Amino acid sequence: MSSDRPLIVARRISKAYRISRGLYASEPPTTLAEALAFRLRHPLSSVVKETVWAVKDLDLVVRAGETVGIVGRNGAGKSTLLKIISGVTEPSAGEVLLYGRVGSLLDIGTGFHPELTGRENIFLYGSILGMKRREIQSRFEAIVVFAGVERFLDTPVKRYSSGMYLRLAFAVAAHLDTEILLLDEVLAVADAEFQRKCLKSIGEGAFRAGRAIVLVSHDLAAIEATCSRAILIDNGRIVAEGSAAEVTRHYLGMGGVEGEVCRVVTPFLNWRGIENRSDLSGLSPRDDLRFVLSFETGGGDLDELQIDLAVTNEKDAIVVHTRSEFVTAGFNVPKKTAFRVEYVIRSPWLVPGRYWLSVYAHGRNGQVLFWAERVNACDISANGYFPRGPMIRSVKSPVIPEFEVAVLPGT
Amino acid sequence: MRVGLDDVATPVRVIRARRGWRTLNLNDVWVFRELLWALTVREVKVRYRQTLVGVLWVVLQPVLAGVVFAFVFGGVARVDIGDTPYFLFAFAGYVAWSAFGNGAIRASTSLLQNSALITKASFPRLLLPIASVLASLVDVGIATGVLVAGAALYGLPPRVALLLLPVWLLLLSLLALAVGLISGALMVKYRDVQYVLPVMLQLLLYASPVGYPVSAVPKNFRKVVLANPLSALLEAARGSVLGWSAVSGEVVMYSIGVVAIVLAGALFVFRSLDRGFADVI
Numbered sequence: 001m002s003s004d005r006p007l008i009v010a011r012r013i014s015k016a017y018r019i020s021r022g023l024y025a026s027e028p029p030t031t032l033a034e035a036l037a038f039r040l041r042h043p044l045s046s047v048v049k050e051t052v053w054a055v056k057d058l059d060l061v062v063r064a065g066e067t068v069g070i071v072g073r074n075g076a077g078k079s080t081l082l083k084i085i086s087g088v089t090e091p092s093a094g095e096v097l098l099y100g101r102v103g104s105l106l107d108i109g110t111g112f113h114p115e116l117t118g119r120e121n122i123f124l125y126g127s128i129l130g131m132k133r134r135e136i137q138s139r140f141e142a143i144v145v146f147a148g149v150e151r152f153l154d155t156p157v158k159r160y161s162s163g164m165y166l167r168l169a170f171a172v173a174a175h176l177d178t179e180i181l182l183l184d185e186v187l188a189v190a191d192a193e194f195q196r197k198c199l200k201s202i203g204e205g206a207f208r209a210g211r212a213i214v215l216v217s218h219d220l221a222a223i224e225a226t227c228s229r230a231i232l233i234d235n236g237r238i239v240a241e242g243s244a245a246e247v248t249r250h251y252l253g254m255g256g257v258e259g260e261v262c263r264v265v266t267p268f269l270n271w272r273g274i275e276n277r278s279d280l281s282g283l284s285p286r287d288d289l290r291f292v293l294s295f296e297t298g299g300g301d302l303d304e305l306q307i308d309l310a311v312t313n314e315k316d317a318i319v320v321h322t323r324s325e326f327v328t329a330g331f332n333v334p335k336k337t338a339f340r341v342e343y344v345i346r347s348p349w350l351v352p353g354r355y356w357l358s359v360y361a362h363g364r365n366g367q368v369l370f371w372a373e374r375v376n377a378c379d380i381s382a383n384g385y386f387p388r389g390p391m392i393r394s395v396k397s398p399v400i401p402e403f404e405v406a407v408l409p410g411t
Numbered sequence: 412m413r414v415g416l417d418d419v420a421t422p423v424r425v426i427r428a429r430r431g432w433r434t435l436n437l438n439d440v441w442v443f444r445e446l447l448w449a450l451t452v453r454e455v456k457v458r459y460r461q462t463l464v465g466v467l468w469v470v471l472q473p474v475l476a477g478v479v480f481a482f483v484f485g486g487v488a489r490v491d492i493g494d495t496p497y498f499l500f501a502f503a504g505y506v507a508w509s510a511f512g513n514g515a516i517r518a519s520t521s522l523l524q525n526s527a528l529i530t531k532a533s534f535p536r537l538l539l540p541i542a543s544v545l546a547s548l549v550d551v552g553i554a555t556g557v558l559v560a561g562a563a564l565y566g567l568p569p570r571v572a573l574l575l576l577p578v579w580l581l582l583l584s585l586l587a588l589a590v591g592l593i594s595g596a597l598m599v600k601y602r603d604v605q606y607v608l609p610v611m612l613q614l615l616l617y618a619s620p621v622g623y624p625v626s627a628v629p630k631n632f633r634k635v636v637l638a639n640p641l642s643a644l645l646e647a648a649r650g651s652v653l654g655w656s657a658v659s660g661e662v663v664m665y666s667i668g669v670v671a672i673v674l675a676g677a678l679f680v681f682r683s684l685d686r687g688f689a690d691v692i
Binding site: 009030032033035086087088092093094095096097099101102106107111113115120124128129130133 | 422423424425426427428445446448450453456457527528529530531532533534597600601602603604607686689690
């Protein structure tokens, strides 16, 4: 791998956003009139600006044939990094050397015009993505077939269903043949089957053409399935780098921060977190979900403590809900005591993807002791589940049990 | 532009922070000429998609302006323009004006209207105002066709001078581009510019010889009116259809010089500001 040519070389790139503070009473001026009025009233003062570093001293080399995934929390700097490499926004310092043409998909369908027909939009969108007219012409048929819009080519896209619209945009994008391809979360909006089709074409494309692909996504399963390498960004810096599996595991280890939406804390029970965070990625659908929850009681003894768990999927639907009262009369814990609760959910057969754990603790008569939604993520991956590869992305059900199929002789 | 992958020593593209003023690098526009064309075609197509309304409005606007100006300047103020029918005179003046006025408005709003493109796609931002001016030239072309036909109906057949009309319209469009570049760049940061610009242009319309000839301007004001580079270009454009104009060759040369300087300055300002567009728009 190391002998391959580098296609992207980023050296100590930084991006600062300057936020005006201080002298302006509230917001910085957004109209020329306000800006001039401010200058007239304060002719000599200079505006205090605060610098926020979205990306700081970041180095990155991506070689031909590599697909690199970028993961990190919202606001970590992933998208800013991609925008700098693609040339949409300029770095404040550092430089990026690109040894090939760049195709960037920071959004899907940017530049599509609803009044124009499918055919016209293919050419428009293609040139916005950086394709030459000749290239678009030579791939036109393939694009149309990929999108499955043959019959609607001369219909304005405003009459397309949202699915058709997206498929057409993706189809153009999937036929981008640049040496460097940058993708930001774009696959998130497509339906599962089409997503799989695109990922497949991306996965093949990288190695076939000796391309370099950089992919930003929250979908850790997709990162693991597609990327040969991943980097984890936090506060604009690379904090972990390595194989996709290692990096997503590291990312989940940071967990607990991203998703939590609601927490109710009482003096009776103190939540100390999940102990086995690092076990919660790379799980197969058949693996047990095991959580070790750490608590400490407050100033009073607890009688008949019950712990309920809920596991929600990416669409925030509850796919597993367990109540400890189904299996136990409750636990008694003396005051001021640290204790752990081990929860094992046997083979939940969850479809690969990202899930969130919510914890609900209550005492005698249903008294609420602790309640937190989305305290930690866990990732189920398709790797090795079925003998024929990770094709379960297109499953329409929330669970995917192990199953067998056989042809039997007729009777 | 396809560069061999083996040629690792020279990057296809280098992205680094720009400091201060930068060179114009108009070569970008040439490299991205296919996108420029696609953006222009998009604007033209979208505008004429509802064919009847689109074309009709392009012709109706200067015709109505011609009627009103003929009434105000010819009927009420009784400006002397010799034997030329006043409607035709004002119609011609307004068609020439629209090459500047409409182009400037559309170029200046092109950045805000394409903010999604600016934050999500990488291309020289300069293409957007240029595409708007080019698209606006299509309107001007249609209106010019009607104008020339109208002049023939009034007994003024096309003459050799008409061959220069595209040159004058192009110069007016370049001035429009200059105004569009500066106001468009300002608009990205200061949204009120989009309300100020149309008012300014409306005032400029009356301060320029659109509804009246420069020859009707009192002698002591004439220098002031001719200092406006629009004056000579409007007169020259109109003159190439009507056969007479009241400006000298020197004034025309002066105006062309001003257009060149203003445009170069505007390009310079735009290229220095455009690095920040994606961050503030």
